[in-house]
Amino acid sequence: xxxxxxxxxxxxDMIFRNSSDGGKIGAESRVKLACKRVFVSIFTSxxxxxxxxxxxxxxKMSRLNCYKMRDDMRYLTFAxxxxxxxxxxxxxxxxxxxxxxxxxxKDSRKLIFTNEELKLKFFLAKGPDxxxxxxxxxxxxxxxxxxxxxxxxxxxxxxxxxxxxxxxxCVCGRQETKELLxxxxxxxxxxxxxxxxxxxxxxxxxxxxxxxxxxxxxxLAPIVGLSEVIVDIVETGTTLNENGLVVLEEVCPLSARMxxxxxxxxxxxxxxxxxxxDLRELLREEQCGHAN
Numbered sequence: 001x002x003x004x005x006x007x008x009x010x011x012x013d014m015i016f017r018n019s020s021d022g023g024k025i026g027a028e029s030r031v032k033l034a035c036k037r038v039f040v041s042i043f044t045s046x047x048x049x050x051x052x053x054x055x056x057x058x059x060k061m062s063r064l065n066c067y068k069m070r071d072d073m074r075y076l077t078f079a080x081x082x083x084x085x086x087x088x089x090x091x092x093x094x095x096x097x098x099x100x101x102x103x104x105x106k107d108s109r110k111l112i113f114t115n116e117e118l119k120l121k122f123f124l125a126k127g128p129d130x131x132x133x134x135x136x137x138x139x140x141x142x143x144x145x146x147x148x149x150x151x152x153x154x155x156x157x158x159x160x161x162x163x164x165x166x167x168x169x170c171v172c173g174r175q176e177t178k179e180l181l182x183x184x185x186x187x188x189x190x191x192x193x194x195x196x197x198x199x200x201x202x203x204x205x206x207x208x209x210x211x212x213x214x215x216x217x218x219x220l221a222p223i224v225g226l227s228e229v230i231v232d233i234v235e236t237g238t239t240l241n242e243n244g245l246v247v248l249e250e251v252c253p254l255s256a257r258m259x260x261x262x263x264x265x266x267x268x269x270x271x272x273x274x275x276x277x278d279l280r281e282l283l284r285e286e287q288c289g290h291a292n
Contacts, residue, residue: 075114076264076271077121079130079139081148085256086124088164089143096278131156131259140264141272146254147233151193156259159276163283165256169196171249172240173222173229178248180228181207190214190221191231200231200251219243 080086090103100122102113113122125133127144131154134142142156145165149158171181171189180187184207191197194211201209212227219239221227233254234240234247258279260272 073119073271074268075119075121076141076268077123077139079123079125079133079142081127081130081142081144081256082124085127085143085145085165088256089162090122092162092279092282095282096275098275128152134259134261137261137263140261140268141275142259143256144259146252146257147193147196149257149259150252151195153195155262157262157265158257159260159265159272160258160279162256162258162279163286165254167233167235167254168247169193169231169251169254170234170247171200171229171231171251172219172234172245172247174244175246177222177228181205181248184208186210187229188212188227189229189231190218190227192218193231196251197231219245 080089090100093099098115098118098120100113100115100120102108102110102115103122111123114120115122123139127148128151130139130142130144131149131152133139134156135154143162146158147169149156177187184205186208188210189197189201190212192214194213197209197211201207212221214221218230218232221230222245223243229248230245231251237247240246258276260276265272
């Protein structure tokens with residue numbers, strides 16, 4: 001395999017670069033450096049160096065050889081939400097040794113990007129379409145915001161909170177409308193997420209409301225009198241403050257999630273479980289690093 005392979009008994013041949021030795025180091029020194037973070041260069045099986053532009057621990061390096069694929073294995077397909085979610089997802093996967101060079105070609109007009117060595121395919125889609133691709137098996141794995149998962153209501157397995165893209169779904173409006181919510185009065189609610197809003201008001205607050213589905217700037221609705229409140233995603237609250245609106249109630253926390261097709265979860269359990277387990281371990285290490 002041309003993937004990051006290993007050329008000694010431990011299956012990893014690394015050059016540790018630091019200010020003291022400037023080159024290869026012996027086995028004893030490698031053991032001493034096992035718990036240190038260093039810059040490394042890995043050689044592929046054809047002798048070409050694969051340079052990594054970030055520091056890795058040896059523990060992380062041990063993961064990089066775990067994704068070798070047999071020639072008879074089928075491709076696993078990822079559907080990624082366009083934009084920041086896709087970019088951050090690929091950075092996390094690269095930390096595990098899962099890369100796709102085709103996606104880095106800025107001028108490429110390809111719709112599907114392939115890593116032949118790892119038998120993986122990737123494509124980008126709008127958020128609401130990702131659960132659809134995954135439910136119908138066009139993609140085995142998807143990355144999308146939890147708001148989209150709830151709103152679309154597709155039959156998929158939500159397997160991992162990726163920890164980025166954090167925000168909140170909130171009920172917002174003018175401060176004086178807080179009393180209308182407290183008294184459970186009949187009000188109009190503008191939102192891009194009618195299913196989430198309906199579940200919150202009908203099943204959690206037991207309040208009857210008139211829902212107005214919108215697609216554009218939701219903050220405009222209470223300002224022009226279309227609705228008393230809105231249900232929308234709030235990240236920083238800057239837009240609300242600039243337009244005289246406030247968060248009145250919090251509906252639910254949101255973040256990027258990994259979803260899996262139920263059939264793929266059974267048929268490709270080992271491969272998918274390996275990816276999910278390694279991502280979970282990576283997130284745990286990052287959390288410990290921030291804590292320290």
